[in-house]
Amino acid sequence: MxxxxxxxxxxxxxxxxxxxxxxxxxxxxxxxTSVENVRVGKFIEFDFEARTYEDAKQLCTEVSDKLLANPVMEDFTFVVEEKRERSQ
Amino acid sequence: MxxxxxxxxxxxxxxxxxxxxxxxxxxxxxxxTSVENVRVGKFIEFDFEARTYEDAKQLCTEVSDKLLANPVMEDFTFVVEEKRERSQ
Structure with missing residues (x-):
């Protein structure tokens, strides 16, 4: 999938x-002038294959934790969606 | 608000x-190795005052269009939420 x-x-x-x-x-x-508490972060999106939704979330957690975020200074959140092919 | x-x-x-x-x-x-189509973007969050939700969306559109994004190369999307004070 x-x-x-x-x-x-x-x-x-x-x-x-x-x-x-x-x-x-x-x-x-x-x-x-009323704007305050501005915080800048990163946004990363990608496609990938996984067998189940649980596997997909696991991959995202590992990629985020090991590469995308520096766990000492940064937090991460993600959303995973099934990607439907156009032919379906 | x-x-x-x-x-x-x-x-x-x-x-x-x-x-x-x-x-x-x-x-x-x-x-x-199944990961592909990786795209990196920016994430910006901030607090501000506005009279109505319409005014709030207008401010976000202007800030994004004039400062946060380069309209020639970039697209932007945003979400605006009312911020409830803890005392309420």
Whole structure:
């Protein structure tokens, strides 16, 4: 079965986010001065094969934990969906 | 009213994604060889004030279009949620 995964990797709340601060400054410069607590993360999506939905979630957890996120500083969440072929 | 926005910025399908290719190579090295079509994007979240939900969506659209995404190469999607204070 083909699956599609969307992973979001964010810095832990306790870690300072200078990139977020820079974006916040830029947003304020546009005139949107009420914007605050800007945090910047990564978004990664990919397709893959797995036998079951459980296997698919397991693969995503391993890929996120071992490669996409740095577990010391970052958290991750993901969504896995079955990918239907167009012919179906 | 306080709102919380989550914005995802992705490269358009027609634009090559070398960062995604590099991540794909890394995932293959971990042994997950069925993974393909890896695409890397940005995730940005922030809090802000707006009078109505319509105003909140409008602010998100403007911020995404003018600052977070490069409309020539990137697409964006966002979710806006009302932020409830803990005291309520």
């Amino acid at each position: 083909k699956y599609h995964a969307k992973v979001i990797v964010t810095l832990r709340k306790s870690i300072l986010d200078p990139q977020g601060k820079a974006v916040e400054h830029g947003i304020h410069s546009l005139g949107f | 306080k709102y919380h926005a989550k914005v995802i910025v992705t490269l358009r399908k027609s634009i090559l994604d070398p960062q995604g290719k590099a991540v794909e190579h890394g995932i293959h090295s971990l042994g997950f």
